[in-house]
Amino acid sequence: MKIITDALPAVRAICPPQKIKENTAYRMTKLCVTTDCADGRLLFHTLTGMLVLLEDEADAEASRDELIKEMFYVPEDFDELAYADKVISIAKALKNGSGQKKKLSYTVLTTTDCNARCYYCYEAGIRRCYMSADVAKDVSDYIIGASDGREVELRWFGGEPLMNPEVIDIICGKLREAGVEYSSAMVSNGYLFNGDVIGKAKGLWNLKSVQITLDGCGEVYNRVKAYKEPGDAYSRVINNVDNALKAGIKVHIHLNVSRKNISDLMTLADELEKTFSEREGLFASAALLGDFRRENERFNGDVYDAQEYLKLRKKLKDAGFEGKRPPLKRELNFNNCMADNDACEIILPDGRLSKCDEQLDKDCFGDIYSKERDTENIKSWKEQVKLPECYGCPLYARCINLKKCAWVNENCSKTSQIIRLGVLKDQITDAYKEWKETLK
Ligand code: SF4
Ligand code: SF4
Numbered sequence: 009m010k011i012i013t014d015a016l017p018a019v020r021a022i023c024p025p026q027k028i029k030e031n032t033a034y035r036m037t038k039l040c041v042t043t044d045c046a047d048g049r050l051l052f053h054t055l056t057g058m059l060v061l062l063e064d065e066a067d068a069e070a071s072r073d074e075l076i077k078e079m080f081y082v083p084e085d086f087d088e089l090a091y092a093d094k095v096i097s098i099a100k101a102l103k104n105g106s107g108q109k110k111k112l113s114y115t116v117l118t119t120t121d122c123n124a125r126c127y128y129c130y131e132a133g134i135r136r137c138y139m140s141a142d143v144a145k146d147v148s149d150y151i152i153g154a155s156d157g158r159e160v161e162l163r164w165f166g167g168e169p170l171m172n173p174e175v176i177d178i179i180c181g182k183l184r185e186a187g188v189e190y191s192s193a194m195v196s197n198g199y200l201f202n203g204d205v206i207g208k209a210k211g212l213w214n215l216k217s218v219q220i221t222l223d224g225c226g227e228v229y230n231r232v233k234a235y236k237e238p239g240d241a242y243s244r245v246i247n248n249v250d251n252a253l254k255a256g257i258k259v260h261i262h263l264n265v266s267r268k269n270i271s272d273l274m275t276l277a278d279e280l281e282k283t284f285s286e287r288e289g290l291f292a293s294a295a296l297l298g299d300f301r302r303e304n305e306r307f308n309g310d311v312y313d314a315q316e317y318l319k320l321r322k323k324l325k326d327a328g329f330e331g332k333r334p335p336l337k338r339e340l341n342f343n344n345c346m347a348d349n350d351a352c353e354i355i356l357p358d359g360r361l362s363k364c365d366e367q368l369d370k371d372c373f374g375d376i377y378s379k380e381r382d383t384e385n386i387k388s389w390k391e392q393v394k395l396p397e398c399y400g401c402p403l404y405a406r407c408i409n410l411k412k413c414a415w416v417n418e419n420c421s422k423t424s425q426i427i428r429l430g431v432l433k434d435q436i437t438d439a440y441k442e443w444k445e446t447l448k
Contacts, residue, residue, distance in 0.1 A: 013336065032083050037053070052432070056079060096340055120357060121136040121171055122167045123199060123235055134369060144175035146376055160183065162180075169196055192214055197245070206255045217259070229245075249290075256289065259290050260293070261329070277320065278323075292330075335435045335439040345410075348408070363389045364413070366414045
């Protein structure tokens with residue numbers, strides 16, 4: 009057996025090697041993902057983070073004791089899922105008790121209004137309003153008061169945040185005056201990301217990256233986005249992406265995948281490669297479109313969609329649009345998203361505070377004008393749920409499902425399971441290739 013990556017230090021500190029018991033029948037743990045490679049079989053332990061290579065059956069037989077020590081094999085009656093819960097909660101408590109101050113992260117909605125009309129928008133029906141200059145000043149005072157020497161990450165969000173860029177100027181200007189260290193990112197449709205914006209983004213806003221969604225190319229994009237202004241919005245957005253990249257702003261293209269547009273997204277991936285192969289700083293990733301309004305039961309797809317999704321992901325990866333992501337995450341997951349992370353808050357245009365960008369004004373826990381917080385609400389966003397299918401799933405130790413999250417349905421769809429497992433297997437293979445490179 010060859011060790012490709014060792015167990016995570018945080019897990020190693022809690023789990024000693026498993027003692028080998030005589031007269032005990034062992035089986036493979038449920039927390040193992042296996043994938044074949046040219047040199048044998050790779051085994052990845054999703055709790056400990058250890059990755060090993062077994063060359064063949066004889067190697068597996070000879071490595072039996074090592075595999076038991078490293079918990080790839082566990083006694084027949086061992087409950088590794090309860091064990092994983094215990095280890096993760098101890099590791100989390102140790103991390104929280106380490107006194108390490110986290111960066112603060114604020115998602116600021118400059119407006120809930122938008123110049124596009126995507127049919128799938130989960131904000132449809134939300135009251136359209138803009139943050140005023142006065143509220144923007146109060147937002148900066150609030151952030152300055154909370155920062156306490158910590159670096160602040162800002163994420164401009166909407167609606168379309170660029171429909172109200174003046175409040176971004178105000179907030180950044182005041183943070184700068186107060187000497188608060190900040191950087192920002194933006195989620196935008198890219199339509200208004202013009203030369204003026206790029207100038208401010210590079211200077212005052214300290215904007216590191218912008219996420220822009222493309223739902224297809226040319227006509228498909230124009231139809232889905234249905235901008236209020238007529239014209240070829242697709243070409244305009246592609247041009248804005250190019251200018252942002254030239255100015256050194258990273259652009260993350262987000263592809264919303266549904267059965268309707270998957271083949272068009274394949275064409276789009278080719279177009280992106282052709283147009284931007286010479287540019288640095290372009291990333292692209294695909295995500296399944298969620299059916300938050302529960303209008304279409306096929307929206308979340310099936311096995312066919314999962315396979316098509318994985319093909320698209322591979323295409324983006326082969327084109328070099330995945331960036332230099334570490335092939336395997338070398339830490340345990342303690343948070344699912346901003347909703348269960350105490351260091352993250354969403355600030356609405358009127359100063360109210362919320363935890364989840366899918367719930368926004370439907371579920372607030374306070375506002376920037378008072379110290380009063382609805383602690384029950386904050387707690388409710390941390391409540392986790394295990395679905396029946398999680399109990400046999402090798403991803404159990406890496407998956408957090410929040411009870412209130414709109415993505416967590418009554419079940420974890422086959423599509424989602426195939427995709428998550430497919431992505432992890434891909435990362436395992438990449439980690440192995442990287443390890444082999446280091447031997448050369
Ligand atoms: S949510 Fe899905 S992928 Fe995650 S552990 Fe449960 S079954 Fe597995
Ligand atoms: S709880 Fe779900 S929908 Fe809300 S921010 Fe987190 S991942 Fe997104």
